[in-house]
Amino acid sequence: MDLLLASLPPELVDRARRAWEALCEADSDGAARAAFGDDAGRCGELVRVLATSPWAAATLARRPVLLAELAASGELWQRLPEEAWDHALAAELAEPEAELPVVLRRFRQRAMLRILWRDFNRLAATAETVRDTSLLAEACIRHALAACQTQLEGRFGRPIGRRSGEPQALIVLAMGKLGARELNLSSDIDLVFAYPEGGETDGERKPISNEEFFTRLGRALIAALDPVTAEGFVFRVDMRLRPYGESGPLAHNFAALEAYYQDQGRDWERYALIKARPLTGDPARCEELMRTLRPFVFRRYVDFGVIESLRAMKAMIATEVARRGLQDNVKLGRGGIREVEFVAQCLQLIRGGRDRALQQRELLPVLDSCAALGILPSTVVGELVEAYRFLRDSEHAIQGYNDRQTQELPRDPHARAALALVMGCAGWDDYRQQLQTQRDRVAHHFDELIAPPADAPAAPLAGVAFGAVDAVTLAGLGYREQEATLGLLAELQDGSRLRGLQSEGRERLEHFMPLLLEACAEVEAPDLALRRILPLVRAVLRRSAYLVLLTENPPALAELVALCEASPWVAELLAAHPVLLDELLDRSSLYRAPDRSRLREELAQQVDRLPLDDLEAQMDALRYFKAAHVLRVAASERLGRLPLMKVSDKLTFIAEVVLEQVLRVAWASLVTRYGTPARSGEGSGFAICAYGKLGGIELGYASDLDLVFLWDAEPRGLTDGERSIDNSVFYTRLGQKIIHILETRTALGQLYEVDLRLRPSGASGLLVSSLAAFAGYQREDAWTWEHQALVRARPVAGDPQVAEAVDVLRCAILARPRDRAALAGEVVAMRNRMREHLLPRKLAEASFHLKQSPGGIVDIEFMVQYAVLAWSHDEPELTRWSDNIRILETLGREGRFPEAVAADLIAAYIAFRSASHRLALQQADGVVPLDGDVRQHRDAVLAQWQTLFAGIEPAGLDKKTEAGAGHDIR
Incomplete structure (x- = not known):
């Protein structure tokens, strides 16, 4: 032991020796010391605790049995499961003649000794220390409340809700650090008491109102926890965060709470409620209460309106530090714990309504989310996290010294040496230097937060209404x-x-x-x-x-x-x-339209923390994601950073990533209700195929989505859930759910309009087709214009095996040998009839409709579709792509079009679509003057049209093809 004592800083040697001697004297039978044996490492831990915590030394001298129990059980050297606290306290209270006040206080002594031991010896991380202290408080609150309620109900009966007729329970809302499970070693606990509804107790002799019952119950709970007795205290209780503060009722029903926060709630109360967490009561009623409070705390939008209030809070913090001389306070002083908390909670108030990842109670996960969402640079978050841990460890070392609720740096040389030793520093000077470094970083980031705008030069309208x-x-x-x-x-x-x-x-x-x-x-x-x-x-x-x-x-x-x-x-x-x-607010992201992989990452950050079954939250997140990224594309195009092809690519990528998540949400919803469909192999057996602009990777800003839903599973199979249904029914409902998510209008609008008319048999066909039925239809019943549409089809989401099967089928259908003359007649007939339906009738002679005029976009697309259907049998490479540009490049490369002609058509197509995009942003119709480059491009398109279709007689159109002519099959 002398050797271990000698390893301590000189200031602590005598104190540790006296504490050891006192322990030896109290441990008359040697049980406590025997539990450590000759293990030098564990004996060293004991000496360290005796040297750095007079409270622990005094506690062990009074109750050495605690050391024997904790050592024998191994609790000093292992992390305890969450339920251990409740189980241990319940067992002690179940002992005959157990007295609640005594049991609670002795239980706290034992638990705090273990927590302090692990913290001071660095056997537990900061997060474990605050978690365990919080779990201790929760267990004490729950068991004390249960005992007090049993006693009160014996006198007055059970409180019954007037409206529901159901028994009522007190909901103890933990606020502050206890709400976030971040309680420190000697903290008070901030509580708010709530109960669901008014009424009265059902006692036969002395019924009282629910308000009186829960007020009495709240007082009894405080009396069980707060007073200092010969055994010490459990936790100091602070009720000042309740509505109206100390002058308000001790317990409020839900309606009163909602009315107060709606009518009188202030921003500092929003700030306080961020960490609120129910500890007791029926889980359903607790969730009801939190749903009631959530809109008050987190606005549905980015709440910059709270900035002035936060600036006032921030100024008050700075004033308080100067007025009270808190420079040596690691919590309240400059660069202290409170400033780190203020940074995180400010951002939660401002942005938590939109970014649900910020609707968390724990500080460190909130900071991590700020980095993930790009709200704070990762370097700033890293510095704040490091400083926070250092400051919280310092706080614990200060408070654990004498079990006092203080964050003041000690003046006593023994306490200073103990603090430096716990913090792993060479001495007091080393500790102060490290502390100052961390506090300077926190203070800098605190100052940068919601700083007033820089003074600008006097503006012409300054001060003018x-x-x-x-x-x-x-x-x-x-x-x-x-x-x-x-x-x-x-x-x-x-x-x-x-x-x-x-x-x-x-x-x-x-x-x-x-x-x-x-x-x-x-x-x-x-x-x-x-x-x-x-x-x-x-x-x-x-x-x-x-x-x-x-x-x-x-x-x-x-x-x-x-x-x-x-x-x-x-x-x-x-x-x-x-x-x-x-x-x-962020130019770097506004003018940077991400690629597909980055889009997936960003969407995952926004939705992965949302439950898949929270459909409203998922739909809101998807709508914001889509709208924000479409805005970024438009902004980038405005600056000329994105050429046409890239604009369409980005808009297409956005739609694809959204569809992937929509399918994921819809699939989870259906599987939860019905189970998984029966099928051989892995995967969902479901795929979404895109046609038209999405299929051709040419999506515009306001494009709808032409989709076809396909499934491939056991035709007569059933799902494996308790509510089993046919596979076909399951996939039909899956398609319906996808459409619902895409088209439902919320506060953020709808995701996309969906057009399903290109599915087999059109509007009269099944919403979702089996892969076998789709294949049979394409081989036997599809019309030429439907095969034209298939040129621009491709799977965009779902089961890769189904997608591969669709690709194989598509290539086979497109590569079938065809009578080219008959094909040309049908293509020309369809084009003529489409022009009749869709070309404005009163188009000026010197004007050109970019899409429908002869020589326009649709003519290029029809020539491409004809070429694929006519020549893919001999040129399989033509089936590889679904977009017009790469098909035209292939036609030129393979010699089916002269290379110069293919290049002219590509140039015309890009020019026409670029002009169409610009007009769409200006909300103008797709008509331009027929002059200059427009005329030159048009003439090149018309020349190739004549080359392909000169002398072709349009084929007659059946009713189905007539109907298709009214639909833009492109």
């Missing part, structure tokens, strides 16, 4: 249509939405509008930009946090103006879905 703006002011800013613009501003001011606006919203609008007018003045067409943005302003008047977002972020406002000036389509997208304004 937008209602006072006149024509002269607008002209000075560069507006050309001053009277029309003033009329738009007057309409905004006189609108009913503005008249019903609360004062906070009015103030935000008054502050924002001059900034908007000045931002619009920076672009080429300020009147146009403002006219396109004002619908967005009107849309967010009652959600004015979006105005704060743009006010706080001038670069984002500039991006908004530039995008809306360039495209009314983008302006309408943002007005319909203001939540997308958040995308404007």
